[in-house]
Amino acid sequence: MSRITSVRVRDVRFPTSRQLDGSDAVNVAPDYSAAHVTVTTSDGESGQALVFTCGRGNEVVAAAIRSYGELLTGHSTDALIHDLGGASRLLVHDAQLRWLGPEKGVSHMACGALVNALWDLRARREGLPLWLLLSRMAPEELVDAVDFTHLRDTLTPQEALDLLRAGQQGREERIGLLRREGYPAYTTTPGWLGYSDEKLVRLSRQAVADGFGMIKLKVGGDPEDDRRRLRLAREAVGPDVRISVDANQRWESGEAVERVRALAEFDPWWIEEPTSTDDILGHAAIRRGVAPVKVATGEAVANRIVFKQLLAAGAIDVMQIDATRVAGVNENLANLLLAAKFEVPVCPHAGGVGLCELVQHFSFFDHAAVSGSMEGRSIEFVDHLHEHFTDPVRVVGGRYAAPEAPGIGAGMHAESLDTWEYPDGDGWQADRSGLHREGAGR
Amino acid sequence: MSRITSVRVRDVRFPTSRQLDGSDAVNVAPDYSAAHVTVTTSDGESGQALVFTCGRGNEVVAAAIRSYGELLTGHSTDALIHDLGGASRLLVHDAQLRWLGPEKGVSHMACGALVNALWDLRARREGLPLWLLLSRMAPEELVDAVDFTHLRDTLTPQEALDLLRAGQQGREERIGLLRREGYPAYTTTPGWLGYSDEKLVRLSRQAVADGFGMIKLKVGGDPEDDRRRLRLAREAVGPDVRISVDANQRWESGEAVERVRALAEFDPWWIEEPTSTDDILGHAAIRRGVAPVKVATGEAVANRIVFKQLLAAGAIDVMQIDATRVAGVNENLANLLLAAKFEVPVCPHAGGVGLCELVQHFSFFDHAAVSGSMEGRSIEFVDHLHEHFTDPVRVVGGRYAAPEAPGIGAGMHAESLDTWEYPDGDGWQADRSGLHREGAGR
Structure with a gap:
């Protein structure tokens, strides 16, 4: 054995x-x-x-x-x-x-x-590939993989099973579509805080030329820097490409509302991590304060119990799961099911080392067999360090191509x-x- | 240098x-x-x-x-x-x-x-000793030690300063009182889940004889076991000694309400950790469901930001700080100040190895220079492993004697x-x- x-x-x-x-x-x-x-x-x-x-x-x-x-x-x-x-x-x-x-x-x-x-x-x-394994597993086996501890007041195993059974309808058609057309990506490549204005503008234009429908900029330093950088980016990409901003938990909740309102004229799509991701009530207050700008968070959310509350409290518009923060595929299944129940789109966090390779599988699975929708959904993409992976992501025309190599995508070259x-x-x-x-x- | x-x-x-x-x-x-x-x-x-x-x-x-x-x-x-x-x-x-x-x-x-x-x-x-160092530090220096990041929407440095300045009044009298009379303790020694009924009853009686005004029992296994053990303990200690119960996060939130209600006839004082301590909204729902039984939590609360929300959401009646879960004395200063603002009593978690030795300092400091009250407050005590410490706690007549040795209490014998x-x-x-x-x- x-x-x-x-x-x-x-x-x-x-x-x-x-x-x-x-x-x-x-x-x-x-x-x-x-x-x-x-x-x-x-x-x-x-x-x-x-x-x-x-x-x-x-x-x-x-x-x-x-x-x-x-x-x-x-x-x-x-x-x-x-x-x-x-x-x-x-x-x-x-x-x-x-x-x-x-x-x-x-x-x-x-x-x-x-x-x-x-x-x-x-x-x-x-x-x-993981996404196809998940998409073709029986709903019962998927539910058995989920740890419902401290979730049951919000999502029961039966509700999860119902969601997954509903997701079976049209599954193979969606799998075919995903393999033909891929899944939308957005890029953070232009927006790092340490980049010069020239590099920001050049990479923003490049992102549009590469077919991305959204770019993301880091904010949270000097307020005037944020405004200048966002203005430059908006000028570079035009009115039709979305620009999201990401404060990486830099702000207090009241401060976040003021800072996001000060950027409103540049039409930001979402504010990401405006404050501590432990702060569920803070996120809820910020969401009320910055609408119609959306609130997104998740890369630092510790577990499904915090996501449960962010959703139940109406604190987020966008759930950003991360492939290596929580207890693996099982807990991200729980997170996807929670998002499906609350009808909140999932836009995974990626970048870093291998996060794109791993996390793409959840969006492909979500489309094939859970939400069945790409509306308001895209996977973060950063063009760093992929060359070290045996099965690097393929992003073409602003879309992730469906991964076809067996496994979860974590193989690295010796x-x-x-x-x-x-x-x-x-x-x-x-x-x-x-x-x-x-x-x-x- | x-x-x-x-x-x-x-x-x-x-x-x-x-x-x-x-x-x-x-x-x-x-x-x-x-x-x-x-x-x-x-x-x-x-x-x-x-x-x-x-x-x-x-x-x-x-x-x-x-x-x-x-x-x-x-x-x-x-x-x-x-x-x-x-x-x-x-x-x-x-x-x-x-x-x-x-x-x-x-x-x-x-x-x-x-x-x-x-x-x-x-x-x-x-x-x-730490408590006396803290009690005699200038309010300004204490405030400088607190990290207000992600607290400011609920507690500003100025509010903290005002609380600490108010705590100066009568400080030396309270220090004298603490040194003469100590601080109330409660004991968890009788209540471990692995103990036999006979041992539970014997140790419960001993606790009363030793002068403790409250004992605590572990619950969360079989419901009938919980009822039997609580009945035995109540018979052993009589109606006037408080009995709290501790589920160590075992339950879902709805389940917690049912399980606590099923124990109501034995008059439990608080239910501790009824569910995940990450679950702020769950604790709030439980508190609404089990009143007048109080809800206590904290030994697994990750940081001041979670405590802030538990208090702001009205999710707890009792805050249980832990000496080694958070980022040290500084973060527990923040926790004590939050509790003072919300007028919630702090009953520290202890036991384990050295937790009694360390955490007692916060209650002594709280009484001397923050809340100025012992109402509804006591420090957990478990009579384990103190012999390994160079300055072991002294608990006499159900009260902690004021620690007098210099330091925070973590010295262990070589x-x-x-x-x-x-x-x-x-x-x-x-x-x-x-x-x-x-x-x-x-």
Whole structure:
């Protein structure tokens, strides 16, 4: 019988802070990083996943994945990947480890990496990309994978089953459409806070030329800088391309309302992370204050329980799930079902390292078998670091092409893992000696 | 000039799961543990602190403290301990590490340990127990230590200053009273879920004989077990001693209301952690449903932003701060000030390893210089593992005696640290060979 024999974790970092790629009002100089995990079985199968971080601390996530990984070692592979709900509970509800969260932060991200590696193993065995595996799983099996703990006052297993059964109608037609036409993307590439005005304008124009219907700008620094940058971007893209803005939790809730109103003349589509994503009541107040500008959040939302409340309180217009913040595919199933119940569109957070590769699957699945709609929906895209992945995203004409490679998308080239392993990979040794300062990680 | 020269972290665990001390509906068999940190300066001064955990995962917290510790090494000791607000920001808002939370879970607990070690250093240098140091600090300096980020819509620095200035009136008289008469305690010793009925009754009677005005029972298993245990406890303590119950987040919100109502005839004082402490709206619904039984929570509340909402939403009657869950003394100052603004009593969570020793300081400070009241307030007490501390709590006649030793209370005996260091301390080696199965950790 196949068993889990090893959990290997690698601390991989890219020196992106050298060029301020990814810079915003809070993450001023991130080194985009991944705690990358490979779960191997006695039969030689493997599943891969990762947790994205901003650099320092990647070693802590790696340590947490190793600790949780001990709970999987020795288990039957089949038992785990054919009861992924049980596999998630084994990790998330471990009676001693649970104290570290519960269900939030480092420990939760570590659970997510291992859960995702098991999904990757399952999808590879079935020869399917994750989204297609999910789209063709029976609604009953999907519901079994969801952890309804602390959700049942808002979403019952029966309601979830009803939503998924309704999503079966027209599923194959939508799968065909997704494979032919892809799924809408928007781009954050032009809008990093560390970029010059010239670079902002040039990349904004390029985004329109590339077919994107929305760009996103980082805000939350000096108010006049925000206004100038938004004016420049609006002039560059014209009136018909949407511009969203992202404050990365920089503001107090009252301040957020004032700051967003001050940008109203440039017609922002949504304000993202106006304040702490722990602040459900704050988001609700901001949403009331900034309408018709929409409120979006999610990349830092710790778990399904916080999303449940953001939706129930009418605090968000757009749910932004993240592939590596929560406890893996299972918890994002819960998040998609919550969004479907409240009829709130999901526009996943991406960028970083591998987040585009992973998170695209949820939007494709959502369209194929849950919401069945693309209305107001798009997947974030940032053109960074894809070359390190064995199955990089393909974004053409402002749309993600349907991923067709088996798995969840976390496979990285051995050379990338070796070169950028921190602190001793060749890339980091060269960086320290000054050789790699230009073009680092590109 | 004195500088921080080292941050030493030790993984210390006690095999408490052998006797089901500390067992509840969620934490079924914890090994009470501490990630214990000592920060040392070039002048040979030191500050100590710890993070409590339930066993597995203690090594992850230890790793996080080491990672954050690198941010302190080399800094001026004086600059840190005379600007403890700045010291907290240096850790909590580190632009790369912040992603790991933000401000929650493992990373936040690690920040708390280091912040607390700096307070310990300051208090030892001044020769004062923490509560007295805080009680005699100028309101302005206390306000400077508080991080008002994402609080300002509910509590401004000026409001905090006004509260603290008002708390100065009669301060010295209250300090005298606290030193003479101590502060009320309640005990959870009788109520662990793994204890037999006989042990429950015996320890409940003992608690009354020892002078406690309240005991607490774990609930959340089988409903009939909860009723039987509560009936037995009520018979044992009589009608005048309060009995609170604690479900450790076991329930859905609707379920919690039903389960608490089913216990009403035994007159429970509060229901603690009826559901996920992330669930602010759930707590509010439960509170409406179970009145006049009070709702208490806090040991798992991730940060001040969640407490802010629990208070603003009218979701709790009792705030239970924890000494090692949040970002240290500074964040608990914020929590005490929030409670004071909303006039909600604070009854700290304790037990575990060292939590009584640490958290008592906040209640003494609250009485001396913030709320000035003991009405409805008491500090949890569990008679476990105090013998490992250099300055153990003294609880006499159902009251905590005012701590007088300088520092925050986290000092542990070198022999305890050596014996119970995991996994190679003598205690654990003996435990593995079966020698220590009885009386472990006592």
